[in-house]
Amino acid sequence: MQCEIYKSSKKEQMYLYVRKPFDEDSLPEALLAIFGKLTFVMALDITPSTTLAREDAEEVVAQLEEKGFFLQMPPKLTE
DSSP states (O other): OEEEEEEESSSTTOEEEEESSOOGGGSOHHHHHHHOSEEEEEEEEOOTTOOOSSSOHHHHHHHHHHHSEEEEOOOOOOO
C-alpha cells in the first residue's frame, strides 16, 4: 500500500501516515486541530511485513485500510 508520511507542526515526533491518493479534507477536523500544519516527510510503500522504526507495520496498514490514516504519537519519556 502506498502512503505518505507528514510531520506535525505542533508536536515534536508526531507523524501522520495517510493513504495515497491523499485528500487533506478527508481528515477529521479534530485531528487537524491537534496535528497542526502537515509537512511532507516521505512517501512509502508499506506492507504488514515492512520494518518501521517505532510502529508495528500490521497495525499501521490495518488503520490505513480502515480509516485512511494512522497517527504516530511521540514516544513516552521515561523517568
